[in-house]
Amino acid sequence: MKDTVSFSELTAHQRLQRRYQRVRQMSLWLCKPLLIEDYGLQAAAEVSPPKWHLAHTTWFFETFLLKPHSPGYQAYHPEFERLFNSYYQGVGPQFQRPHRGLLSRPTLEQVESYRKRVDDAMMRLIETLHQPDILALIELGLHHEQQHQELMLTDIKFSFSANPLLPVYCDIPLTNAENANSALNWTAFKHATIRQGFSDDGFHFDNETPVHEVIVPPFKMANRLITNEEFLQFIDDGGYHDPLLWLSDGWQMKQQLDWSAPLYWQKHDEQWHEYTLHGLAPLLPASPVTHVSYYEAEAFARWAGKKLPTESQWEYAKTTTETEGDEQLLIEGEQPIFHPASAGSLTQLSQLFGSCWEWTQSAYLPYPGYQPMAGAVGEYNGKFMCNQMVLKGGSCATPADHIRSSYRNFFYPKDRWQFSGIRLVE
Template sequence: MSQPETQPRHAGLARRLADTRAFSETLCEPLTAEDMGLQACPEVSPPRWHLAHTTWFFETFILKPFAPGYKPSDERFEYLFNSYYNGVGEQYPRPQRHLLSRPGNDAVRAWRASVDEAMQALLNRPEVADEVIDLVALGIEHEQQHQELLVTDLKFSFSHNPLAPVYRPRQDSDAQAPPLRWHEYPGGLTEIGADPAEGFCFDNETPRHRQWLEPFALASRPATCGEYLAFIEDGGYRRPELWLSDGWAWLQEQGAQAPLYWDLDGDTPAYYTLAGRRPVNPQETVAHLNYYEADAFARWSGKRLPTEAEWEHAAVRLPVVSGSSSGFVDNRRFHPGVAGADSEGPAQLFGDVWEWTASAYLPYPGFAAAAGAVGEYNGKFMCNQMVLRGGSCASAPGHLRATYRNFFYPHLRWQFSGVRLAHSMEAGRAPTPTIIA
């Protein structure tokens, strides 16, 4: 009796690569040539640079070492579009990426097309090395990260234009956020982290390890704009007792009075969105908070931020697409929505906003970065940053999972970052969901 043929390990990878590369181009379709070079601060990058850098990744780490006879379009691109890989070589200064008007849009797209053709030829060979398969999978996830950055960076750059540019129109929702409930967990010994044998994961999600959790409760949804507006109206930005020392110093230096993109000067609070300037919808999930703001709001609420282990413990049994209310990049809304009702667990854990945790971005026990320049991807940033979980309205749902660890410096807030409250529980008390009136 003949045995059924098994699919090669890289089956479907070429199609997924093509779809991912095409979506980056789709995100740029509404943009003008002038938009493609915008960079409003050193921390963000122009859309054209994102298209070029993701192409650089495939050329540098896959085509040059693994495609015999491959000749780069321009050897100078290795310097221009290297982000931070010191093992590859020097990099063009990040704050000056907006000065790279050449290569222009057409030249970058032609380069992308030639790299895509070479990548498809490589993946369509009868035998593909496991190392190549792993690097292509990493490159796809890397491009999805840059798709999210392209959207968030563009929003920041557009926000400096008094015309409040519209990237993509959208319909506002008239949905109402459900009352805030608490999902309680008894704690105990659990495991967190990813197992690479179960599918793709970044190295910073490993190794899987044991973690002890004390009893805790997690809010049924992230905080809304209306709840955060109550914090502002109660003097939240003027009360030093609510702020960490570094957060209060940031507040005094920046003079912040509300989340990024908010304007409180008119009769009605408003914010800039990628659909233009809109009145703040109190039912929507609040976004563009930095770690200090999220922590101050939690203190004001009489609660705290969850640890990343608590967050993962609650999320690991839930599907990424947990309901029609979840917002991801593929719905082209580019703005957090209104949370739906929770059922099996907390709602809106994935999508809409990245959720700050109380955990510093540090290596898991036994972590070891990969060898070579690709090992610089995550490990060297494990210092002075905080972990966020869950993904946002600019994330691809297939890119997310419960073990995914995003990380950001605590003062930054141009990502779609929000806050979900948590609190500790008395040990031994039976879990009973409660409702905040």
């Protein structure tokens, strides 16, 4: 008799249970390097403490699945609905985002107990479900948690960077191995009318639909991301001091925040170093420049005489070309590296996935005919479609099965704490 059952032999409910457990366990795995003192860190209003991420992702399942769809379920704590509600006005009031670091209570032990209570109830709920809309809501909750897994890493990095001791999250050192690139070259794309948006089977967010036609004029796209060495040329040429290279809002932000290099760059003994989740390291010249704002990316493109790609150009290039080096950097690996690697000798389009999120020049707006999901979960994407820019691809901190060509990430133009990089078009 077999002792184990293969994944293909599992029922649909068992497969969903296994996926649920795997995603939920990953959040805890990412917290293994943390000390108890780290769980409450919040160095800026836009980042959240690890303990809050663990609780909020649990709140999502309790609020949108267990309370309405699990008869007899009793909420873990009446105040958790307010403490761990991020921005869902349709659910009720929220604790102020900038003050999440003040929540020393509930304790980490209580949050872990909260997660176990909700996970046990979710396992029972999944066994009884048959309604496609509720099953889809569970999948949304899992992708929501995967988004927060990436945010946990970038938030931990930002909060650690505020400590003069520059704590090390991952003790695997970065090296100069394969830190060389081919020359920047260009792939040409002809004029085309493309179908943009998600059109495959499987999960997608509502902002990736509906599929619609877009006319894309001819363009050329760079084979790889811009490197630290190439961005240093921009710095050395006075790029941070030339207002003619900058959008007006970007120049004002640069002046206000005194930007003179990407986030986490610092000089020691006249040599550039970069703070990483692996600690402070000498700047690797051929690694992709990362942690730049849209304003910095746009100024660099203008300095280089190029442009950032549009969202349509990026999707057209990804879906019509054989690309190289697109294996994603799995955060589940035995020896994960939480930093973008160089493209090496690859000459075709590369680094589209698993390196840096790539700024586009496209504003984050609804696709023609867009309809948000019904109810409070409709606040997930739609209400943010103003004053933000689209990023494509995925970063070294993005779970591999969370990435797809139609994915529309979005951040404000000033944001730098995500793994955001630069690809050029002409």
